[in-house]
Amino acid sequence: MAEALTTGTTGELDSIVLSKFLLTAAAANGADPDRIAREAGVPDWALAEDEVTIPARRTMHVWELVERALDTPDSPVSIAGLYSLGALGLFDYLFTNAPTLGAAMETSTRYLHFITTNGRFALHTQDERETTFSFHYLEGEPRQVELAEQFALAVLCARSRGVTGTPVHPLHVGFSQPAPRRHANLTEALAAERGVDFGQDRATVTFRTADLARPVLGADPRLGAILGRYAATLPPPPPADWRDQFRHALDACLAEGPPALDHVARRLTMSRRTLQRRLAESGTTWRTELDAARRRHATQARRTGRPANAALADRLGYSDPRSLRRAVRRWSAEERGPGETGGPAAGA
Known part of the structure; x- marks a missing residue:
């Protein structure tokens, strides 16, 4: 193309x-x-x-x-x-x-x-x-x-x-x-x-x-x-972005329980330090990617009628449901953008 x-x-x-x-x-x-x-x-x-x-x-x-x-x-x-x-x-x-x-x-x-x-x-x-x-x-x-x-x-x-x-x-x-x-x-x-x-x-x-x-x-x-x-x-398809592989590995870890950088690194057959370096080279961080993955999973749970309860909070690595609800409110505020107001976030 x-x-x-x-x-x-x-x-x-x-x-x-x-x-x-x-x-x-x-x-x-x-x-x-x-x-x-x-x-x-x-x-x-x-x-x-x-x-x-x-x-x-x-x-x-x-x-x-x-x-x-x-x-x-x-x-x-x-x-x-x-x-x-x-x-x-x-x-x-x-x-x-x-x-x-x-x-x-x-x-x-x-x-x-x-x-x-x-x-x-x-x-x-x-x-x-x-x-x-x-x-x-x-x-x-x-x-x-x-x-x-x-x-x-x-x-x-x-x-x-x-x-x-x-x-x-x-x-x-x-x-x-x-x-x-x-x-x-x-x-x-x-x-x-x-x-x-x-x-x-x-x-x-x-x-x-x-x-x-x-x-x-x-x-x-x-x-x-x-x-x-x-x-x-014609030009070949773009090479598989390793970030896709990383995000799939992170999603898989989230599906199993609280996420950890070491667990994801092992799934990708690389060291913790190498994973952090690859993330930095891509202009992102473990914290940023983890927050995005938690957001995806929480959104999916909300769309399928599962509330932000203790089980979901634990699986996503939050200390309690209150911490998850705070994150949901923050994500909702980011979606609205500065200066916009809205009602309480769903699931909060």
Whole structure:
């Protein structure tokens, strides 16, 4: 992806085709795409291109504004219904010219960075009966991630049916978000045989392994080979950021009990001193990262209806629930920003 709007910025990047598709879908549902683009900070000249990138946070803001404009909790489902193969350019054509559904899925895990560096789609588990893929976003506010995640999995399921010409239904779909008050349309769109669950650590979609052997209808092996060689000449995906590995290790330690720097260092097979040095080189500290991880876990607990009680406080390494509630109030104040006021933080 060529760069645009990225000078002096840090963070993940999205292909402009994502925002263009969302704005087109919003217009088809009666919203004003120009207003949404202006509010999200996506300039007109970028929307006239296909080979540029924008900060992922702007795409996520587009999602939020589209939902507000459409005024429906099912906006990701209705937008996914407008998706057609080819809308995502090379990423789609690699998918549609793979020999089998499984090979098509593999192109998605390998080339997702053509569309976004903000998402991670990977093979999670596989045996002779079932194959599970995981998906998650690195950046975005909670509601933005919920919208984008619903759309991504709805499109993935639709693509699977579209390229095989058969009713390939996932066995199960799981979301990291809490269950929406109404999700019948989402459940119907996904058509998972064992249903849809919410509140998972990461989003997942499980297929029958046998279904992944189904041929992709109309696939052109020669074109697929040409596209594959072309894709191989493009810049590789960004290297896995060791900070992602660190944060996964820290989250795992938090899930087991009160966190400790030594425990995380051992998970990463490095010394305590090396871990502190790597954090400093990345412009952060153990204290900063621990506070951010506690915040993530406390937010997830609040969203799933678990209060800031003694058990949660102990697991996050606080001396008592009162200390956790003080931290929740501080995080809420940081979200509001200086000079803003608000009621007591949820769970406080």
